[in-house]
Amino acid sequence: MATMESLIGLVNRIQRACTVLGDHGGEGMSLWEALPSVAVVGGQSSGKSSVLESVVGRDFLPRGSGIVTRRPLVLQLHKTESGQEYAEFLHSSKKRFTDFAAVRQEIADETDRITGKSKAISNVPIHLSIYSPNVVNLTLIDLPGLTKVAVEGQPDSIVQDIEMMVRSYVEKPNSIILAISPANQDIATSDAIKLAREVDPSGERTFGVLTKLDLMDKGTSALDVLEGRAYRLQHPWVGIVNRSQADINKNVDMIYARRKEHEYFESSPEYGHLAHKMGSEYLAKLLSQHLELVIRQRIPSILALINKTIDELNAELDRIGRPIAVDSGAQLYTILELCRAFDRVFKQHIDGGRPGGDRIYKVFDHQLPAALKKLPFDRHLSLKNVQKVVSEADGYQPHLIAPEQGYRRLIDGSINYFKGPAEASVDAVHLVLKELVRKSMAETEELKRFPTLQADIAAAANDSLERFREASRKTVLRLVDMESSYLTVEFFRKLHLEPEKNQNPNSNSNVDRYTDNHFKKIGSNVTAYIGMVCETLRNSIPKAVVHCQVREARRALLNNFYTQVGRREKEKLGQMLDEDPALMEKRNSIAKRLELYKSARDEIDSVAWK
Numbered sequence: 001m002a003t004m005e006s007l008i009g010l011v012n013r014i015q016r017a018c019t020v021l022g023d024h025g026g027e028g029m030s031l032w033e034a035l036p037s038v039a040v041v042g043g044q045s046s047g048k049s050s051v052l053e054s055v056v057g058r059d060f061l062p063r064g065s066g067i068v069t070r071r072p073l074v075l076q077l078h079k080t081e082s083g084q085e086y087a088e089f090l091h092s093s094k095k096r097f098t099d100f101a102a103v104r105q106e107i108a109d110e111t112d113r114i115t116g117k118s119k120a121i122s123n124v125p126i127h128l129s130i131y132s133p134n135v136v137n138l139t140l141i142d143l144p145g146l147t148k149v150a151v152e153g154q155p156d157s158i159v160q161d162i163e164m165m166v167r168s169y170v171e172k173p174n175s176i177i178l179a180i181s182p183a184n185q186d187i188a189t190s191d192a193i194k195l196a197r198e199v200d201p202s203g204e205r206t207f208g209v210l211t212k213l214d215l216m217d218k219g220t221s222a223l224d225v226l227e228g229r230a231y232r233l234q235h236p237w238v239g240i241v242n243r244s245q246a247d248i249n250k251n252v253d254m255i256y257a258r259r260k261e262h263e264y265f266e267s268s269p270e271y272g273h274l275a276h277k278m279g280s281e282y283l284a285k286l287l288s289q290h291l292e293l294v295i296r297q298r299i300p301s302i303l304a305l306i307n308k309t310i311d312e313l314n315a316e317l318d319r320i321g322r323p324i325a326v327d328s329g330a331q332l333y334t335i336l337e338l339c340r341a342f343d344r345v346f347k348q349h350i351d352g353g354r355p356g357g358d359r360i361y362k363v364f365d366h367q368l369p370a371a372l373k374k375l376p377f378d379r380h381l382s383l384k385n386v387q388k389v390v391s392e393a394d395g396y397q398p399h400l401i402a403p404e405q406g407y408r409r410l411i412d413g414s415i416n417y418f419k420g421p422a423e424a425s426v427d428a429v430h431l432v433l434k435e436l437v438r439k440s441m442a443e444t445e446e447l448k449r450f451p452t453l454q455a456d457i458a459a460a461a462n463d464s465l466e467r468f469r470e471a472s473r474k475t476v477l478r479l480v481d482m483e484s485s486y487l488t489v490e491f492f493r494k495l496h497l498e499p500e501k502n503q504n505p506n507s508n509s510n511v512d513r514y515t516d517n518h519f520k521k522i523g524s525n526v527t528a529y530i531g532m533v534c535e536t537l538r539n540s541i542p543k544a545v546v547h548c549q550v551r552e553a554r555r556a557l558l559n560n561f562y563t564q565v566g567r568r569e570k571e572k573l574g575q576m577l578d579e580d581p582a583l584m585e586k587r588n589s590i591a592k593r594l595e596l597y598k599s600a601r602d603e604i605d606s607v608a609w610k
C-alpha cells in the first residue's frame with residue numbers, strides 16, 4: 001500500500017496540474033472536484049490565519065484590515081528530512097523563497113495580479129508549497145474569511161461573493177471542512193459552523209476547531225464544545241491557542257508559540273485530560289491522517305472518473321478531428337488523405353453508391369434526343385431552300401446529272417446544326433458533375449474542419465471539370481465536323497441507282513413539275529442522309545462526353561491538385577490545413593485536459609497500487 005506521503009503528494013501533483021490547465025471546478029464533474037481536499041473556513045478574526053501559520057510553523061500570510069484573503073490559497077505542506085525550509089509558488093516555480101516575509105508579499109502581489117487593486121475576489125487559486133521539517137504532509141485550502149460587511153474600496157457584493165466562493169469549495173462531497181470558530185463567541189453564532197451545518201448536516205466531513213481558548217472569560221469553559229456536546233460532529237473537536245495580537249506584535253517565534261500552546265493544554269485544569277488531542281500540531285497530524293484515508297478511499301472512484309472522462313474526451317476529439325501534424329510530410333499525407341476521402345464520395349455519386357450519377361444518363365436519354373428532334377431540318381431542307389441552295393451552288397451553269405455541290409452544301413449546312421445539341425450535352429454533363437463536386441464536398445465530413453482546404457479542393461476540382469469540358473467540347477465538335485469531312489459513299493451510290501428506277505420523265509412533260517420533283521427528291525435524300533448522321537451522333541456524342549468528362553472526372557479529377565500540392569512548401573501546406581480558430585482552440589483545450597487526465601491516471605497507477 002502506498003505511503004501517506006505519496007498519496008497526499010499524488011493529489012498535490014494532480015491539483016497543481018488542474019490549476020495549470022484552468023480546471024478548478026466549474027461545469028460538470030471536474031477532476032479537481034473529485035480530489036479530496038481540506039478547505040479552511042471561518043468568520044473574520046476567528047483565528048484562521050493563525051491556525052494555518054501554526055500548522056506550518058511560520059508566519060507567512062498577509063495581514064491587514066478588511067478582507068485580505070481574496071483568492072483561494074492552496075497550501076501544500078511537504079515534510080523534509082533534510083532540515084531545509086523553503087517555499088515555492090506554482091506561478092513562479094523556479095523561485096525558492098527562504099524568507100517568509102517575501103512569501104507574504106508574493107501572496108499579496110499574486111492576489112492583486114488577478115483581482116487587480118479592486119479588492120474583488122477571484123476563485124483562481126494560488127498554489128503555495130512549503131517544504132519544512134516542521135510540517136506534516138498536508139494540503140489545506142485557505143479561503144476568504146466569511147464576513148458580514150464590505151469595507152471601503154470593496155464592492156457591496158463581496159459579502160455574497162465570498163460566501164458563494166467558500167460554499168463552492170465546502171459543498172463538494174470530497175471536501176473536508178476545517179471549520180474555525182473562536183471560543184470567546186457563542187458556537188451557535190459561528191459562521192463556520194453555520195455553513196458546515198448546511199453543507200454537511202451529519203458532520204462526517206467537518207473538523208471543528210476552537211481557537212482563542214485562552215481568551216475566554218474567567219470561569220467559563222469550552223468543554224461543552226470540545227467534548228462534542230454543544231455541537232456534535234463525527235470527528236473530535238480540536239482546541240487551539242494561537243499567538244495573541246501582542247505576541248504577533250512582538251514577533252514571537254512560531255515554534256516557540258507551539259511549545260507554549262502545548263504547555264497551556266498540559267497545565268490546563270479544564271482541558272488537561274484532553275491535552276494529547278489538542279493544539280495545532282495535533283490538528284495537523286489528525287488532518288494529514290484523515291486526508292490520506294479519504295484519498296485512499298476515493299482512489300477507485302477517482303480512477304473511474306478519470307477513465308470515463310478520458311473516453312469522453314477521446315470521443316469528442318474524434319468528433320471534431322485530431323490535431324494536425326506539424327511536419328510537412330505528415331501534413332502532405334493529411335491533405336492527400338482528405339482529398340481521397342472527397343474523391344471517394346465523388347466517385348460514389350457517379351457510380352451510383354450515392355444519387356446524382358443517373359442525371360448524366362438523363363442528359364443522353366432525354367435532353368440530347370429532344371434537342372436533336374428540335375433541329376430545324378424541315379426548314380433547312382424545305383423545297384424552297386433546297387432549290388435556293390442548289391441553284392446558288394450551281395452558279396451560272398445548272399448541274400447536268402446530279403447537283404454534287406448542292407448536296408454538299410445542303411448536307412454541310414444541316415450537319416452544322418448538330419453542333420448546338422452536341423455542345424449543350426457537354427454543358428449539361430458539366431453542370432451535373434459540378435453539382436456532384438459540390439455535394440461530395442458537403443458530404444465529406446473529414447473536410448468540414450478545414451475550410452481553406454475545402455475551398456482549394458473545390459477550386460481544383462472545378463478547374464479540372466472546366467478542362468474536361470473544353471476537351472469534350474472539342475471532341476464532340478470534331479465528331480460533327482467529321483460527318484462533314486467525309487460522307488458515307490454507300491448511301492449515295494444507292495441513291496444513284498434509285499432515280500433511274502423510279503423516275504419516269506416521259507410521263508411528265510411539265511418542266512416545272514420536273515424541277516419540283518427533282519428538288520423534293522434532293523431534299524428527301526438529304527433528309528434521309530441527315531437522319532442517318534443524326535442517329536450516329538446520338539450514339540457517339542454520349543460516348544465522347546463520357547470519355548472526356550465523366551471518365552476523366554472519375555479518373556483524374558484532382559490529379560493537377562496533387563501535383564501542385566506536392567510542390568508546395570511547408571508553410572503553404574500548413575495554410576491549406578488552416579482550421580476554424582474556435583475549433584482549434586477547442587481541440588487544444590480538450591487535448592490538454594486529456595493529457596492531464598492521462599498523466600493523473602499514470603500517477604495514480606504508479607503510486608496507489610505499489
Ligand SMILES: Nc1nc2c(ncn2[C@@H]2O[C@H](COP(=O)(O)OP(=O)(O)OP(=O)(O)O)[C@@H](O)[C@H]2O)c(=O)[nH]1
Nearest residue numbers: 044045046047048049050145212241242243244245
Ligand atoms: N490570544 C489569542 N489570540 C488569538 C488566537 N487566535 C487568534 N488570535 C488573534 O486574533 C486576531 C485575528 O486572528 P487571525 O488569525 O488574523 O484571524 P483570521 O480569521 O485570519 O482573521 P481575518 O483574516 O482578519 O479574517 C489576531 O490578533 C490574533 O492574534 C488565540 O488562540 N489566542
